[in-house]
Amino acid sequence: MSVSREEVIKIAQLAELQVDEERLPELAEQMSRILDYVAQLAGQTSETGKPFIPGPDALRFRADEVKPAALAFGPDTFAPEFRDGFFLVPKLGQFGDPGEPE
């Protein structure tokens, strides 16, 4: 399995992760090696095999009610920017393709 430079760029965009141009060849090579390694599972399971899910057999649901969050301090303490009960972020520029990594 060989991952191309273009595929790394596409995946990085899906993951909202900036990748430096000069690191792309190394990342493509490492991802290819990892995906080659994990590809050995191909043909080792049946198409109808059931997945394994750990944990309690039946999930316990809590009552759907609003309770005060037991926080020692509010988000204004740990958020990068917070005002009047809102996390502040820059405006959304456009919904289009954000383009190639810088």
Added chain:
Amino acid sequence: MNDPNEALVNAKTAADRITKTRRLNACLTPPKELRASLVQQAAMAHPSGVLYGMPVAVKDNICTLEFTTTCGSRILEGYRSPYEATAVARLKTAGALIAGKTNCDEFAMGSSTEHSAYGRAVHPHDKTRVPGGSSGGSAALVAAGVVPAALGSETGGSVRQPASFCGIVGIKPTYGRVSRYGLVAFGSSLDQIGVFGRSVHDAARVLSVISGRDARDATCEDRDPLRLPTVPESLQGFVIGVPREYFPSDLDPAVRRACDRAIRMMRDLGAAVREVSLPHTAYAVPTYYIIAPAEASSNLARYDGARYGPRFNGSSDVRALYRETRGQGFGPEVRRRILVGTYVLSSGYYDAYYRKAQQMRALIAQDFRNVFDRGVDLLFTPTTPTPAFKAGEKVTDPVAMYLSDIFTVTANLAGLPALSLPIGRIKGLPIGGQLIGQAFLEDEMLEAAYALERVVPAAGEV
């Protein structure tokens, strides 16, 4: 009732020892801040608690109110959690002192504690080697005698592998035995808080305190806390399975000799020992390295520069903020795993990778059930294929690093309890033996560990 001055004495001793062992880079909390907090905690600790005055260090991916929680990452540099993990709250209720936050691979992704944004942690017996990972800082502090016990976390062996490398005891409980509330999520179907101790008893005492039901974690089973077993006189009645797949021809000869000796000793203690087979073991590491990155890519989506930690440029546009903060805030191994995880979950690849891995996980879990259904109580294996490796030896080769987890990931995939205890040394480097138990039968596993610990020359060369 304990001596009411004991906590203060222990607090000051732990603070002194942490200062003296700074060369290990095992504790991320600044010494002055740690000393002040320990003294304050000692004054408030209740002398009737079962862990009164016991300093317990905590891996930096477990939330505490006293100290920052950075997960060994720049993206959470300086972050203070507004709540604490259930495990930490229970330790404090039992009178323990939270003895700082320990260095780890970033977001628990690694096997050497070299992937920390705050520098690598150092092996306590050989500065050229790694202490293992990802909970390497916790293991190093316990092995260096700084604290009697520490918390770590396990996704694929991150407590047992460093315990083995550092010559101490490390326990990974059954999935659902200990609440994950306040454990920063990496691979949610695999993650568990685990415990390090100088001895089986130290580790088991801490595990008992932190275990039990918690309404804040839906994956935590509705069970009472673990009751500690007594130390058995013999292993009469125990059937120990030795899976042949864990003793490959290229296993380090010293590791094989140490395991053979431990098996002989368990037989001498009265255990019946049987060779067994877990036929899908060879597929455990590839299965793990699909499932864990897939879950990580989803869990780590929350770190975007909007809600926690610092921002890294990207002020022109919200997507630039996300991309630049994540690109600069995450280190290389985390970036790599997010990319691999996103890839295997993406359209067109989900069936080929993620679904296959989930199916293989079921076959691996079934292997264990088959063996236990045939009367085997516990399994014994090496914890790692080799003793601690040199720093830098595997850091540029991700697949080589992943293979150091080959004997530990199966218990995480199957959700089973397992522990590592020291069973010998080679040229001064510790070797660990692993016991794998049946789900929620930690007491049986601990009984066998108590018995083996009493007879095995853990500090002796093999």
